[in-house]
Amino acid sequence: MDDLEHARARTWLIVGLPLALGGVLPALMILRNVVHPLLPWWRLGVAAVALVVFTWLGVRVSRALVEGGPYPLREASVSGVLAAVAGGVGGAEPYGWGFVPLAWLAVASGGVRRWVAVVQAAGTAVFLIGSALFWVARGESTMTVFGLDWTAWVVVVVVIYAAMCAVLPPSTRLWLWIWQLARQAHEGREARARLAVAEERLRFSRDMHDIVGHQLSALAVKSALAVRLAEGDGDAAKAEMTEVRDLTRKALRELREAVRGYxxxxxxxxxxxxxxxxxxxxxxxxxxxxxxDAAGDVVGDVAGDLAGAAAPVLAVVLREAVTNVLKHSEAGFCAITLRLGPEGTTLEVRNDGVARRQAADLGSGLAGLGERLAAVDGTLSARPAGDGEFHLRAVVPR
Incomplete structure (x- = not known):
């Protein structure tokens, strides 16, 4: 699982936790009522039905917030009404049915403007405080078993619900904002990788234009001239066709070199x-x-110190390795090391974003590099290092 999937999972945990508690706590209250009947069953039945539908709609609202879809205003509104019914009819205890409207507030406030979230929080707090004190005053709340006087109940209910309504919306909104930043950063990385690929394709197309375009133009001119000379001057036409043959071979050779990346x-x-x-x-x-030099800049021509085919082959390896870093990893750091030794030239590319593919499956790109290195008696190794890093090492002997 990469960093983006971790961020998505944690966001789902933060957004879904209030919904889970909004289902578990009322279920415990129902079980308690089985052992010690305190509330009429018709109230618990109505609240339970409202809770089931609310949970279904709440999951849909959460999915829209996490996956980045449009804010589901209708589902959020209907689920708010159902949460009020479940919490109000159930008794609005902070440790029981009163958590259902809090779960709605935590989810619904994640995709609205700040002032709307403030209004939602204030409205939810007023509703829960009023509902809880209403049932306590009537003696039809499970909170009456604690034996507190009226003043104590007012303080307890106001403090608990005011604190919960003040904390839940900012918490959800903060996590959704962090998740949005992470997703945008991931999309930006992919866009930059696509841009790098597009630039490489453009570079290749320019090479094709420079090679093929010029040579084909010359071939067209020479061929047309040979056709005109064929009827009156056979020797001149033969000379022109000889040049056409030479130009064709040259174009084919340069085309092969360009395709091979050399x-x-x-x-x-x-x-x-x-x-x-x-x-x-x-x-x-x-x-x-x-x-x-002292500043870390390259002095002179690095390729000039390499003999034979080492420089162009390592240049191709380097290009492919960096392309893989951009396309197949979540790297934040990449170290490129080039060493010249008596045994040959070694190129190492190390990054801290382990590739999604397995070490045994190097893909066609790296497999092709291995074949190119083998053509010059070189070797290639590419594998995760076990410490969150991915190492690529290419060696070309002297």
């Missing part, structure tokens, strides 16, 4: 590029490279 892929440029992309996505990036 064309003009500079490791130094990729290091700077992925750092800026990660930081733009809200992921703190730390580069640990050979040849850095």
């Amino acid at each position: 064309r003009e892929l500079d490791l130094t440029a990729e290091l700077h590029s992925v750092k800026s992309v990660l930081e733009a996505a809200g992921v703190r990036c730390e580069l640990r490279l050979p040849g850095r």
